Amino acid sequence: MDANPILAETVRGNWVENRHRGAYVVIDANGTIIASAGDIERAIFPRSAIKSMQALPIFARGAENKFHHSEEELALACASHHGEDAHVATASGLLARIGLSVADLECGAHQPSNAAAREALRRAGAEPSALHNNCSGKHSGMLSVALAMGLPTSGYVAREHEVQRAVRSAVETVIGERLTEDKCGTDGCSIPTFAAPLRAFAYGFARMSTGQGLAPDLAYAAKRLFDAATSHPHLVAGTGHPDTLLMTAFKGRLMQKVGAEAVQCGAIRDKGWGYALKCDDGNVAASQAMLAGILLKLADPDTEQRALLEKYARQPINSVRGMQVGELRAC
Amino acid sequence: MDANPILAETVRGNWVENRHRGAYVVIDANGTIIASAGDIERAIFPRSAIKSMQALPIFARGAENKFHHSEEELALACASHHGEDAHVATASGLLARIGLSVADLECGAHQPSNAAAREALRRAGAEPSALHNNCSGKHSGMLSVALAMGLPTSGYVAREHEVQRAVRSAVETVIGERLTEDKCGTDGCSIPTFAAPLRAFAYGFARMSTGQGLAPDLAYAAKRLFDAATSHPHLVAGTGHPDTLLMTAFKGRLMQKVGAEAVQCGAIRDKGWGYALKCDDGNVAASQAMLAGILLKLADPDTEQRALLEKYARQPINSVRGMQVGELRAC
Numbered sequence: 127m128d129a130n131p132i133l134a135e136t137v138r139g140n141w142v143e144n145r146h147r148g149a150y151v152v153i154d155a156n157g158t159i160i161a162s163a164g165d166i167e168r169a170i171f172p173r174s175a176i177k178s179m180q181a182l183p184i185f186a187r188g189a190e191n192k193f194h195h196s197e198e199e200l201a202l203a204c205a206s207h208h209g210e211d212a213h214v215a216t217a218s219g220l221l222a223r224i225g226l227s228v229a230d231l232e233c234g235a236h237q238p239s240n241a242a243a244r245e246a247l248r249r250a251g252a253e254p255s256a257l258h259n260n261c262s263g264k265h266s267g268m269l270s271v272a273l274a275m276g277l278p279t280s281g282y283v284a285r286e287h288e289v290q291r292a293v294r295s296a297v298e299t300v301i302g303e304r305l306t307e308d309k310c311g312t313d314g315c316s317i318p319t320f321a322a323p324l325r326a327f328a329y330g331f332a333r334m335s336t337g338q339g340l341a342p343d344l345a346y347a348a349k350r351l352f353d354a355a356t357s358h359p360h361l362v363a364g365t366g367h368p369d370t371l372l373m374t375a376f377k378g379r380l381m382q383k384v385g386a387e388a389v390q391c392g393a394i395r396d397k398g399w400g401y402a403l404k405c406d407d408g409n410v411a412a413s414q415a416m417l418a419g420i421l422l423k424l425a426d427p428d429t430e431q432r433a434l435l436e437k438y439a440r441q442p443i444n445s446v447r448g449m450q451v452g453e454l455r456a457c
Numbered sequence: 458m459d460a461n462p463i464l465a466e467t468v469r470g471n472w473v474e475n476r477h478r479g480a481y482v483v484i485d486a487n488g489t490i491i492a493s494a495g496d497i498e499r500a501i502f503p504r505s506a507i508k509s510m511q512a513l514p515i516f517a518r519g520a521e522n523k524f525h526h527s528e529e530e531l532a533l534a535c536a537s538h539h540g541e542d543a544h545v546a547t548a549s550g551l552l553a554r555i556g557l558s559v560a561d562l563e564c565g566a567h568q569p570s571n572a573a574a575r576e577a578l579r580r581a582g583a584e585p586s587a588l589h590n591n592c593s594g595k596h597s598g599m600l601s602v603a604l605a606m607g608l609p610t611s612g613y614v615a616r617e618h619e620v621q622r623a624v625r626s627a628v629e630t631v632i633g634e635r636l637t638e639d640k641c642g643t644d645g646c647s648i649p650t651f652a653a654p655l656r657a658f659a660y661g662f663a664r665m666s667t668g669q670g671l672a673p674d675l676a677y678a679a680k681r682l683f684d685a686a687t688s689h690p691h692l693v694a695g696t697g698h699p700d701t702l703l704m705t706a707f708k709g710r711l712m713q714k715v716g717a718e719a720v721q722c723g724a725i726r727d728k729g730w731g732y733a734l735k736c737d738d739g740n741v742a743a744s745q746a747m748l749a750g751i752l753l754k755l756a757d758p759d760t761e762q763r764a765l766l767e768k769y770a771r772q773p774i775n776s777v778r779g780m781q782v783g784e785l786r787a788c
Binding site: 233 | 460467469470471472474475476477478500501502563564565566567590639640641642643644645646647650652718719737738739740743776777778779780782783
């Protein structure tokens with residue numbers, strides 16, 4: 127297996143300290159490659175970067191029709207949120223409306239990703255719940271799908287549960303690849319995750335962005351989900367997170383989602399291009415630098431967008447006393 | 458530049474998720490290579506992995522003779538400690554004895570690496586001081602060198618200060634390479650760090666371990682420092698840290714030190730072999746897996762040592778609910 131190219135590096139003083147390899151592809155809905163580097167046919171786990179694809183059964187299986195998900199609830203279904211008040215309230219609101227509760231979530235509990243939210247819990251002497259899990263919006267959406275399908279909700283995270291079959295089928299449809307058992311793992315939130323070629327995920331985002339090549343109802347669902355996410359960027363991640371800041375700055379032009387272990391997926395919506403990126407070693411900050419480098423070149427950023435992207439493309443490394451001693455930068 | 462080989466990877470389910478490349482070399486004091494992988498002539502920043510080398514001027518410049526450093530103080534000079542009570546007490550004890558205080562440390566303050574120590578500070582409503590900085594033992598030692606040399610202590614972290622010149626000279630002597638300005642950076646604790654070939658650092662550890670090829674006084678200093686570190690493994694890192702646990706388990710046979718950004722250096726003392734390892738992407742857990750893989754093969758571990766090494770060579774990856782879903786493993 128050939129090594130992927132170095133797409134980001136850290137420099138300390140005048141010498142390179144770390145090297146981050148990876149692959150990326152920007153593609154349109156015809157499958158025409160706009161730009162790429164590295165082995166884009168290698169199968170990667172997309173993890174949370176494709177939550178918007180995993181949310182498609184909310185439409186395809188009648189849940190939205192039955193429960194009338196708000197735009198905020200759809201945005202949260204696409205989110206790796208930070209456990210801030212708005213995130214917890216949106217997830218618990220949907221659960222209450224469909225007659226379920228936090229007890230039905232099977233994602234597990236972890237501390238909020240947001241420091242102030244962690245501190246607030248701590249001051250209240252409270253333990254985090256599954257609502258604080260960054261995936262609680264996705265899981266609440268999946269529970270609504272189970273109810274709409276008339277299924278028992280218990281065990282909805284299992285690979286063989288009809289909800290997960292519906293998710294798998296929706297992802298297969300938009301990426302144009304079969305998801306196979308020989309490339310299957312379990313995500314941090316207990317649902318299955320399937321590895322597939324990096325190119326296919328980018329292609330799926332291009333198709334969701336344009337609707338091109340998708341059945342009308344699927345194209346409609348994709349548009350509703352992307353509109354929801356780009357209209358509520360704070361719900362998709364949280365205060366200060368690059369996904370939130372970038373989507374806010376791009377004012378609807380950019381759908382952007384990180385996945386665990388340094389996956390970045392999204393779409394430059396006005397161009398109809400999807401993209402997918404994976405840093406081989408799982409370093410998230412490096413993947414953000416790589417992504418910023420790509421968007422600087424290809425997303426026609428305005429001044430404000432450019433300034434933000436440049437912050438991620440060149441991230442300072444400071445000493446304990448706060449002096450800049452190096453940087454992480456896109457290559 | 459050729460890519461270094463993949464020395465560790467993470468697997469999720471039945472598919473590889475992340476790949477970690479790197480280089481390592483195990484060498485004896487004659488310069489004979491016992492084992493290696495990757496580009497061992499590439500210059501890397503050793504960071505904190507060579508604190509034992511940086512401590513040599515405590516002997517060479519008369520500080521030990523003047524201030525009679527305890528074995529604990531010598532161990533702490535070689536340490537990236539966790540800011541636990543024993544660490545803070547040892548650093549402040551040396552400072553007091555030489556007539557200085559925390560105010561003279563120029564490493565900066567950061568939260569203790571140890572969670573219980575952080576919690577204790579928090580409960581006391583106290584801010585961390587430079588004594589909690591993982592480098593405070595090294596810095597206290599450097600201050601003792603400044604005093605022994607009759608120098609002003611202020612600015613002792615600067616590249617041109619005589620203390621740092623002495624450190625640089627000692628490192629050059631043991632590794633057999635010049636440290637040059639074209640490969641210089643600033644470490645997190647504000648002192649200079651010089652990149653040099655990976656092989657040279659391993660060679661330096663072999664020479665410090667055996668004394669072979671070193672002047673008698675330098676060989677004596679090296680032995681005192683290695684004896685101190687291996688006799689007080691808790692002072693060199695902290696509760697639960699691999700360096701502490703490995704050195705404890707190897708009962709003096711192993712000198713082991715991590716450096717920031719995934720450097721691992723040390724010596725298998727009874728064999729007279731030094732080693733150095735750098736994971737290209739800076740992932741510390743991956744470098745621990747790589748190191749464990751090497752020590753399993755080359756350090757003749759007994760049953761207990763083997764069990765410990767295997768823990769690091771194959772590290773479980775769990776879901777939020779605590780189910781094992783993958784592992785990080787040495788290749």
